[in-house]
Amino acid sequence: MAKKQFTMNDSQKEKYAELFEAELNAMERSDWTQPWVSPNMGAPCNLYRRRHPYQKSNAFWLAMLMQVKGWSTPYFLTKTDLVNEDGSRKYDGLQANCTMVTDENGMPKFDDNGCPVMEYERRFPVFFYKPIYKDKDGNTVSEEDYRAMSDEERQELKVFFYRTHYLVYNLDQTNFKELYADDYEAMVAVPEHDYQTGQRDEVLERMIAGEWICPIHFCGHSAHYSPMEHHIRLPERSQFLGDAKFYAIALHEMAHSTKKDLRRELDEPYEEFVAELTAACVCSRLGVGKLLDEQHIAYVASWRKALRDDKDFIPRVIDHVQMASNFIFNRYDAVAKKMEGPKLLQAA
Numbered sequence: 001m002a003k004k005q006f007t008m009n010d011s012q013k014e015k016y017a018e019l020f021e022a023e024l025n026a027m028e029r030s031d032w033t034q035p036w037v038s039p040n041m042g043a044p045c046n047l048y049r050r051r052h053p054y055q056k057s058n059a060f061w062l063a064m065l066m067q068v069k070g071w072s073t074p075y076f077l078t079k080t081d082l083v084n085e086d087g088s089r090k091y092d093g094l095q096a097n098c099t100m101v102t103d104e105n106g107m108p109k110f111d112d113n114g115c116p117v118m119e120y121e122r123r124f125p126v127f128f129y130k131p132i133y134k135d136k137d138g139n140t141v142s143e144e145d146y147r148a149m150s151d152e153e154r155q156e157l158k159v160f161f162y163r164t165h166y167l168v169y170n171l172d173q174t175n176f177k178e179l180y181a182d183d184y185e186a187m188v189a190v191p192e193h194d195y196q197t198g199q200r201d202e203v204l205e206r207m208i209a210g211e212w213i214c215p216i217h218f219c220g221h222s223a224h225y226s227p228m229e230h231h232i233r234l235p236e237r238s239q240f241l242g243d244a245k246f247y248a249i250a251l252h253e254m255a256h257s258t259k260k261d262l263r264r265e266l267d268e269p270y271e272e273f274v275a276e277l278t279a280a281c282v283c284s285r286l287g288v289g290k291l292l293d294e295q296h297i298a299y300v301a302s303w304r305k306a307l308r309d310d311k312d313f314i315p316r317v318i319d320h321v322q323m324a325s326n327f328i329f330n331r332y333d334a335v336a337k338k339m340e341g342p343k344l345l346q347a348a
Contacts, residue, residue, distance in 0.1 A: 076168040123167035225256035251279035
């Protein structure tokens with residue numbers, strides 16, 4: 001079977017680089033208030049497929065947009081979900097938010113029919129790989145024919161993948177809140193939580209205490225992962241300014257330690273970016289920190305330089321971030337299962 005590669009054409013690379021830099025600029029604005037991702041929100045997902053969160057780069061970009069745009073829910077909708085023409089979806093009457101387009105004098109613009117020109121909220125692309133099946137003669141097999149085949153017949157086919165996308169709205173880009181106020185309030189309910197001091201996660205604590213893939217020692221005044229000795233060294237717990245800071249540093253080094261298992265061979269600054277963004281994603285998903293906080297702003301200058309110097313920065317880094325994150329989430333689930341108490345993450 002053909003291997004799926006994370007690829008972008010030059011225009012897509014440029015678009016994502018511009019988006020990333022725009023979000024980094026927003027982080028540095030003095031008037032920017034950073035929203036948080038609450039523990040009960042979970043990963044970005046389709047409103048009607050909540051048990052199947054978006055994966056790889058899609059998960060990262062949608063989570064970043066949630067944070068920077070200030071969206072309160074991780075739920076997204078396609079145009080088909082929104083319109084609901086066949087009535088198969090739960091929610092009817094949804095529309096994308098829109099504003100009236102005005103001219104340079106602030107006056108409304110009208111189309112040829114005399115109707116006001118409206119500008120709708122912009123959707124965001126979600127990328128996925130679609131399979132193409134070909135028989136031994138090189139003929140393309142339709143999806144319908146493929147589903148009707150036996151396992152033996154399918155084994156004789158060659159499978160290729162091509163990368164395509166669809167566009168999604170976040171729930172906050174629609175009138176959902178107005179039409180379904182009770183459901184919306186339940187979705188955005190946030191438990192009491194203080195990210196300045198943090199909130200201890202018993203599964204993560206157990207992983208750090210001895211159920212990670214390598215030993216984690218508390219000694220000295222620096223944090224680092226040693227590839228040669230395959231262990232992590234952290235300062236004493238009392239030296240950290242709250243649990244959120246501790247988890248961010250610990251998970252950064254834990255991300256580094258996944259290099260061998262994931263066969264990740266990256267030069268600087270890529271490896272550092274992968275570790276930092278992985279820690280941010282895991283902290284956000286577990287509810288013990290933000291996706292990106294003031295601690296990560298120190299990396300902004302380096303990120304921006306990498307974006308300008310290397311157009312392949314985005315596709316090289318983000319896929320590795322999701323693989324490292326899922327590696328940690330899968331380990332988290334395994335430890336949680338043994339503890340028979342905490343809710344599993346069901347990592348993508």
